[in-house]
Amino acid sequence: MTLLFRAALTVCVLAGSLAAQTPALPLSAPPSPADAPSPEVLALRLSKTTPLGKKPDWSGLDAYQGVFTRAEFESAWREIYSTESGLPAPLKILADTVEVPTGQPLTPVKHIAFRPEGAPRPPQPARYWRAVEELPPQAGRPVLSDLKIALDPGHIGGAWARMEERFLSFQPGEAIQEGDLALITARVLQERLAALGAEVVLVREQPEPVTLQRPGDLMAEAAEILKEMGILNPAQSYEGLAGDAKSQTLQWQAEKLFYRVSEIHARAGRVNERIKPDLVLCLHLNAESWGAAEAPQFSPQNHLHILVNGCYSAVELEQADVRFEMLRRIFQRAHEQELPLAAAVADGMAFATGLPAYVYTTPNARRAAGNAHVYARNLLANRLYECPVVYLEPYVMNHEETYRRLIHGHWLGRTLIGGRLQTSALEDYAHGVVHGLTAYYQKHRRP
Numbered sequence: 001m002t003l004l005f006r007a008a009l010t011v012c013v014l015a016g017s018l019a020a021q022t023p024a025l026p027l028s029a030p031p032s033p034a035d036a037p038s039p040e041v042l043a044l045r046l047s048k049t050t051p052l053g054k055k056p057d058w059s060g061l062d063a064y065q066g067v068f069t070r071a072e073f074e075s076a077w078r079e080i081y082s083t084e085s086g087l088p089a090p091l092k093i094l095a096d097t098v099e100v101p102t103g104q105p106l107t108p109v110k111h112i113a114f115r116p117e118g119a120p121r122p123p124q125p126a127r128y129w130r131a132v133e134e135l136p137p138q139a140g141r142p143v144l145s146d147l148k149i150a151l152d153p154g155h156i157g158g159a160w161a162r163m164e165e166r167f168l169s170f171q172p173g174e175a176i177q178e179g180d181l182a183l184i185t186a187r188v189l190q191e192r193l194a195a196l197g198a199e200v201v202l203v204r205e206q207p208e209p210v211t212l213q214r215p216g217d218l219m220a221e222a223a224e225i226l227k228e229m230g231i232l233n234p235a236q237s238y239e240g241l242a243g244d245a246k247s248q249t250l251q252w253q254a255e256k257l258f259y260r261v262s263e264i265h266a267r268a269g270r271v272n273e274r275i276k277p278d279l280v281l282c283l284h285l286n287a288e289s290w291g292a293a294e295a296p297q298f299s300p301q302n303h304l305h306i307l308v309n310g311c312y313s314a315v316e317l318e319q320a321d322v323r324f325e326m327l328r329r330i331f332q333r334a335h336e337q338e339l340p341l342a343a344a345v346a347d348g349m350a351f352a353t354g355l356p357a358y359v360y361t362t363p364n365a366r367r368a369a370g371n372a373h374v375y376a377r378n379l380l381a382n383r384l385y386e387c388p389v390v391y392l393e394p395y396v397m398n399h400e401e402t403y404r405r406l407i408h409g410h411w412l413g414r415t416l417i418g419g420r421l422q423t424s425a426l427e428d429y430a431h432g433v434v435h436g437l438t439a440y441y442q443k444h445r446r447p
Contacts, residue, residue: 046090047103049321050380051221052261056324058102058110063125064331070114073098073330080310080335080376081326084366089317100327103320112327127332128276129387135278137446142197143438149198150277151186152267152381154284155179156259158207164259168287168296168397176397176406180207181426182283184410188430189281196438201275203267211266215254218262222253261380268384279341281433282381282391285406286358290398302399304355306346307391308338309383310376311366325383337388339369341440345390346373348436352428353394394429 049055068076074093082089092099097111115122135146157179161167169175183204190200204210226234231248238246246252271280288299309329316322329335349355350373357372365377382389395402404417405425414421 043103043105043108045318046101046320048319050261050319051225051257052265053319053321056102056321058100058104058107058324061110061112061324061327061331064327065113066115067122067125067331068112068114069117069119070096071117073114076330076335080308080339080368081312081330083311083313083363085363089312089314091317091323098327100323112331124333125331127386128272129278131333131337132441132444133446135445139447142195143441143445144193145197147198147279147441148275148277149193149200150203150271150275150280151189151200152203152271152280152282152385153179153182153186154282155182156204156207156209156263157181157183160207160209160259162293163255165293167293168290168403170296170298170403174407176403178285178287178397181285181406181409183207185283185426185429188410188426189283189433192430192434193437196434201277203270203275203280209259209263209266210270211258211262213258213262213266215251215258218254218257219250221257222250225253225257226250264380264384267381271385271387277387279337280381280385280387280389281345282389283429284391284393285395285397286393287397288399296398298400298403299396299398302355302396302402303358304346304349304353304373304394305358305360306342306349306371306374307365307377307379307382307393308335308342308368308374309378309389310335310368311364312378313364316378322378322383326378328386329383332386334386334388338390339374340444341388341437342374342390343369343371344440344443345392345433345436346371348434348439349373349392349394349429349432352432352435353425355394358393392429392433394432395425 070093077093090101096116097113100110100112102108102110138145155161155164155166155178157164157166157177161177161179164179166178167175168177183206186202186204190202193200223234226232226248229248234253235241235245235249236251238249238252241249271277286303286305288301290296290299312322312326317326346369350357360366360375365375368374368376379391382391395406397403397406401418401422402425405422408415408417408424410426410430411424412427414423416422
């Protein structure tokens with residue numbers, strides 16, 4: 001058993017006792033006194049934030065006092081934001097409020113009052129994005145007129161692809177990089193969606209990071225992560241190392257903080273403060289495990305899934321910033337837009353690509369929107385971006401036929417690959433997104 005696994009196991013055990021002590025809904029029996037953490041231990045755990053996360057300003061939830069009924073909140077919690085296992089979170093749904101631990105010693109709990117059942121629904125508190133019913137009437141114009149869409153090409157690509165572990169090559173002289181493929185797809189989509197009337201902005205326009213930080217700037221944070229794992233004197237470099245030994249180095253942890261955490265925080269700043277879109281489409285491609293980077297293996301699997309925000313575990317909700325960001329999404333009603341949007345885009349993508357639905361076998365995701373291709377999952381991007389987010393994961397890059405198609409990039413029509421005429425995988429990707437968005441807004445926006 002590695003140190004990393006032991007640390008993860010310890011966190012899960014602690015979270016179980018916390019969850020049982022403060023159930024959100026009466027889903028499990030209370031713990032025995034011996035199992036319950038002390039108030040001091042509990043307060044310390046609930047005060048922590050995610051790596052590079054900010055301590056929340058809980059007064060930011062005051063605007064949502066009296067906005068939701070208890071039934072509305074419970075429905076969102078049960079159907080989207082909780083795990084299907086029903087594992088309670090460190091918050092309590094009371095008769096007329098939701099009680100949230102803040103992790104702050106002077107104000108340890110925050111109460112957000114429910115609107116009484118039958119009371120008129122108040123105006124939605126200010127937010128920068130608009131729901132479909134808030135858009136101006138279409139009035140004979142292109143179907144996406146007035147809509148502002150941000151396209152977020154996943155990962156970074158370019159010279160950073162190997163560090164990101166998003167570089168795949170089966171023979172010398174050829175390679176695909178997820179960040180580059182996502183950027184190509186974004187540029188195709190930008191033109192297509194603009195032709196339908198949308199204002200379209202790319203969150204990342206080049207194969208370069210949005211964040212100004214680099215791995216060398218994050219060594220102290222990397223050391224702190226390793227310290228919490230019980231590794232007090234980590235190796236500086238992972239040169240010559242692999243597996244657990246590699247992940248327990250300062251270099252590996254700092255690089256991961258750079259491209260997975262700092263980069264997403266920087267993009268969130270760009271989305272929430274500068275672009276302020278009505279919708280973000282996060283463009284990714286999937287992969288199955290391909291083994292060693294220098295000798296990758298093809299996979300027979302090829303599939304599609306679409307993600308919305310949700311499925312928060314008790315362990316995740318021990319972190320103060322995660323609790324705050326989840327509640328903000330609930331009270332802004334982001335899920336009410338995400339679910340039907342994701343279902344429509346999933347239908348369009350399934351039609352265009354012919355891909356079957358991916359099936360999660362892990363508890364970090366749950367089915368959503370009544371669509372086999374759509375899952376709820378708590379990711380950094382779909383939590384930090386404050387507007388509705390549809391997160392796309394089509395194709396398995398190391399599926400042999402898909403890899404051959406992706407090597408050729410984007411094209412129109414058909415070309416001979418593997419002895420038969422085939423369409424571009426990226427063109428099918430773009431076509432599916434356009435088809436889904438068009439169908440959704442034609443159905444739901446005012447004429």
